Amino acid sequence: QVQLVQSGAEMKRPGASVRVSCETSGYTFTDYYMHWVRQAPGQGLEWMGWINPTSGATNYAQKFQGRVTLTRDTSITTGYMELSRLTSDDTAVYYCARIEDFWGQGTLVTVSS
């Protein structure tokens, strides 16, 4: 069965970077874009970007341009989301997703001094 399993919760200081991983199984990794979505406490879903696992091409939401980097390692069918220059506003649950069907379980990133 399709699974997207994300790395564990992170606590970061303002100004730092965070990298979240998303390990996939149960499907051909290169057949589906991997999207990243975040949800701040009490807020709605916010799309961050996607990566084409075949080519590595990316498309980022304008809000995150210059701060987010999506990468992948096809040898271990895993995607990564790195967000830099963190502020308290980046405190959120971050999800990876095959946006048209399956989602990861979410990773809580807390930014606090």
Place this chain on the structure above:
Amino acid sequence: QSVLTQPPSASGTPGQRVTMSCSGSSSNIGSNYVYWYQQLPGTAPKLLIYRNNQRPSGVPDRFSGSKSGTSASLAISGLRSEDEADYYCGSWDDRMSGQWVFGGGTKLTVL
């Protein structure tokens, strides 16, 4: 604010039928499929409707989706207490080389 527009709240009593809307534009809903997600408290979103009106296996037929022009709707019939959740619509947007857009979500309360 969100590219797709959803009412922030909806409510109904058990057994009732409720509908919620999702409004977009020609670059998203008008030219692409609409997807609906259900998010229960503290959990990841779960796909409820794909390609406007298709239900994944395991989703009860009480849930139905429709689309007309640049708007879409989700209907829930025979409302149950466990349907109380947040509901989000989503779609591709043809601008900016294809990005994904969400609605702001509708919180459904079962009275």
